[in-house]
Amino acid sequence: MAHSVAMDNPSATLETFRNYNIYHYMWARHPLSWSLPNLSLVGNVDSLREVQDHQRRASKETKDNINVNMSLRELFEEGLEQEGRVLNALALPYICDTTYPVSATSFWLVATKGTISYMHCDCHGVGTVVEVLCGRKLWYIFRRRGSSADDSMIEEYMGDWAPGFIPSPDEWEAEVVLLEPGSAFYMHPDTHHAVLTLENSIVKGHHIYATTTLAKSVTGWIHTCMLEYRIANVLHPELHKLLLRIMCHFYRVMTNDDDKGFHYLEIPEMSRNGLLDIIALGNLCIFSSALLPCIEESPEQVKIAIATATGAYLSLIRYLKARCCLIFLSSPENEAAAKLPHI
Structure with missing residues (x-):
């Protein structure tokens, strides 16, 4: 959906979101480069943050992520290396003093090339909006065929997913969206997805509750409550x-x-x-x-x-x-x- 169409028809856009994910393009935004001044938009580049090191795993059995403390400056320098570490900084909060849960609803994602966020659902029934400001990402969406089937959990595929792999094609359908500067993606609540970072990237993100998808949001909330980190990579109970x-x-x-x-x-x-x-x-x-x-x-x-x-x-x-x-x-x-x- 072109940006101008969405802005001219907000009610129709909202109703479209009831049944479909929305790929938003032709947004007149200047792309950012992979640089320290642009990373400073996220926050203090020297403050230590929790970052996933995607080249390390807790064990071969669980394949859980290893989190390390690292500054955005260090992450930036790794991104410049030809064979630097594959790092993913998730859910970096916006800087805001309000009591409203801004850290859960608006955030930054910063990742070096090669990062893979394995198959998961975003927590607590949120719809997700991502806008790529720097770099490119492939966003994989998975939906179970048939509206009556339970798609709350596909644990058997979460640890060993690789780009191009579709779990049980007879039961699941998949689509891939290329996100780059000038585009944004609006994703339904409780949607299985995986993300591959093609280039060092800076992404602005939002978690939303839309009036047209509240029933799916409640379903996603229950799924998160019952299964927690087995289906989600970040939790926001607030x-x-x-x-x-x-x-x-x-x-x-x-x-x-x-x-x-x-x-x-x-x-x-x-x-x-x-x-x-x-x-x-x-x-x-x-x-x-x-x-x-x-x-x-x-x-x-x-x-x-x-x-x-x-x-x-x-x-x-x-x-x-x-x-x-x-x-x-x-x-x-x-x-x-x-x-x-x-x-």
Whole structure:
């Protein structure tokens, strides 16, 4: 999707994201070079950070990554070497003082050529947006064939994946996207993917919760809670509070007496799919107490937030029940009704 098309039609773009990943191109951005001044955009180039050394593994059996402490300056110098170490700095946080979980929702990725991020899902049901500012990456996407199959875990392929390998082609389909400066990629929640870094790269990334994919976000949240590092490479449990806030926001906006709340882009569309997204998020709020052991280090601190979000959801459902009607437009006889407003 061209950048101009997405900007001119935000509601259509959001609805497209309900069913498809989006490759965003023709973005008028000047590419960055692999240099210390550009790496300083990420942060202090001399501060020590946790970096994956992809040429080392904990053991042949587990193939777990070895993390080392290294500065961006050292990583930059390794990237200049003809046969330098293969290093991957994940989830470098933006610099921000707000209490909003910016370190979980906006981040930098810095990697030297040859880095491979093996098959995984991004944690806690987030959609992922990546914009390559320097270098090039191949982004591999894997989807299980058929909508009813469970695709939460493919552990048998996670340790030995290599570029070009597709797990069980009869059961899985794959696509590859080339990301380079001027392009961005919007990836669905709970999507298996792997990444190959072709050149030393600097990438700006975001984790998002979109109104059109909330049901998939809740599914991804449960998968992360149950399987943790077996399917994800980074965990951000602080995003739980963000989902609780989103439910409270839905209630506050949608219960406005002037009805304008139903027409904001950040509110689920009042259709069957939109209602199912609200119900999915509401169920997560209701059952959060059962998930607390794998969500929060200090469960007591979030119980009030869970109760508030649950109350907001139940009140919203009562409000919708009193004012809205859901019509299933599945037969020719109902074509005339399709022109009627949903609300």
